[in-house]
Amino acid sequence: MGGPRELLQVYRFVLAVLLGLVIYFLVVGFELLREGPVPGIGLTDLKGSGWLGYRLGYAGALMLVIAQSYLFRPGLLSKLTWLEIHCYLTTAAGVLLLLHAGFPYSFEYWNPFERVYPRLGLYGLVGLQGLAAWLVVALIASGIFGRYVYGRHRWARTFKRWHTVHAILSGMLYVSGVVHLLLSVSLKYVAAD
Ligand code: HEM
Ligand code: HEM
Secondary structure (H helix, E strand, O other), rough: OOHHHHHHHHHHHHHHHHHHHHHHHHHHHHHHOOOOOOOOOOHHHHHHOOOHHHHHHHHHHHHHHHHHHHHHOOOOOOOOHHHHHHOOOOOHHHHHHHHOOOOOOOOOOOOOOOOOHHHHHHHHHHHHHHHHHHHHHHHHHHHHHHHHHHOOOOOOHHHHHHHHHHHHHHHHHHHHHHHHHHHHHHHOOOOOO
């Protein structure tokens, strides 16, 4: 068994692979961005299946992906600058993604597991999009706490535990996000109400 450092490296590698898949789906989904606006856009069009909603999801996911550069921290900027970029960009991305998911006026997934039916195979996993939306909320709340304890000596142990939780929540978001993108972008599957 490897130590915690090796485990972290492996975990980051897995995150990087999942991130690669998200980028792949964004490339595939780019085609739909070329479609013109549908006349008479109403409020509900902010949701994923609407013209504007699709763009909100697309932009939000792109911002999330850029914000994850923090994982690899290219040497161009200082560690703290990357962290600030990570925090602000993910928070802004979160707002777009939550509008895309229907928050707060017509969100259909208050119970994040209600519409998940693994027995039905891949299409039964469509409800994971609701879980993904809740994970965005959880990650932003978690991030704000983590940013507060970051670099404070008295909180060093808490920070370590927090870091693991934040990384696991991210992994869960990546997995549910990849399933959502596979269904909605590649297979063009829309959940029935
Ligand atoms: C973390 C990122 C994302 C989350 C949390 C998320 C969440 C959701 C949710 C909850 C819905 C259902 C809305 C409803 O009740 O109608 C939805 C629908 C949709 N999303 Fe996303 N989304 C994300 C990213 C994306 C991206 C990047 C795209 C496209 C490139 C996308 C495309 C769609 C499409 C086409 C629908 C309509 C399909 C359906 O209603 O089942 N989503 N999304
Ligand atoms: C959807 C939203 C978010 C996702 C997917 C996400 C993801 C991640 C990931 C993958 C890491 C690196 C874990 C590792 O080192 O392996 C991380 C670290 C971190 N994130 Fe986030 N994050 C999100 C939101 C936020 C927000 C909003 C903040 C701040 C307000 C934040 C603050 C931090 C901090 C303080 C660290 C640790 C920095 C370090 O150890 O050097 N995150 N995040």
